[in-house]
Amino acid sequence: MDPQELWLTPDRPRRGRRPAFSREAVTAAAVELADAEGLDAVTMRRVAAQVGAGVMSLYSYAPDKETLVDLMVDRVNGELPVTGALLGDWRTDLKTVAHHQRALMLRHPWLPAALSTHRSLGPHALAFLEHALAALRPTGLDGAAKLEVFSLLTGFVASHVSHELTRATTAESPDRAAAEVRYLTTVAADGHHPELARALAAPGHPLTPEATFTRFLDRLVDGLDADPEAQPG
Structure with missing residues (x-):
């Protein structure tokens, strides 16, 4: 979706009557789903079900999943602080x-x-x-x-x-980690890896x-x- 159309147009459906939900509600539902189950779980059908809307209504706000993820990314970016005083360092x-x-x-x-x-x-x-x-x-x-x-x-x-x-x-299991340590220690002691030996001795x-x-x-x-x-x- 064209970034200018996505970010600089009002929060309203692209076509048809205004439904009983908003772009913000759609995005919030998608973020909640991704937080709980991962990004692959975010589908238009599941997000629509989460907000109690038909799938076709959802496309009025996000024509595809790519656009929906753009909205999700920006929503969570809103949690980042942007008003704190800078130290100058x-x-x-x-x-x-x-x-x-x-x-x-x-x-x-x-x-x-x-x-x-x-x-x-x-x-x-x-x-x-x-x-x-x-x-x-x-x-x-x-x-x-x-x-x-x-x-x-x-x-x-x-x-x-x-x-x-x-x-x-x-x-990693403790046994696996211990095995890796033994392996690297053996390699470092063979005389062919002096830099590794120095690094491990630090x-x-x-x-x-x-x-x-x-x-x-x-x-x-x-x-x-x-x-x-x-x-x-």
Whole structure:
């Protein structure tokens, strides 16, 4: 569906009489279904049943599932804070943005997959993008570079949360984990993998999901070059 038609037209059916529900109600029902059963469970028929409407009535608001998912993504983006004061330290502010994104994706586990295929920015997504771009203002980066940094950050969070959720649902057995440790220890001691041996000998890090995410995020954001003098052109 044309983004301008989707986001800039009033909430009304595209044809026929106005039904006893709204675009917001349809979207809320779809989000509830996806939260409970996953994105694959969201079909026009099931969402219509959830709001007590006929399937054909639903098409007045969302002509296809792709459009419905766009609406869902923007609805949950409305949970992201966009009015909090920025500290002016762009790295700290950017990390806060990422932590908010992670929390949102953990509340809505279907969101990382949806973001990989749905790029249409609704009003809530645009408000959060505006907030993130404001966080990057002190960098001196040009507009295109700021958008790239935000895209990089969002992609990192989505990928990390997807991995986090997969690990949580397919927990490795203690025997399997111990076997992996024995294998790597044996390989590291064979003299052919000195870098691996050094890595395994180094002190370990906390392995909680939050600590791991924060550590990876720090490496990503702290490694960004925001020196405008280093930008080409």
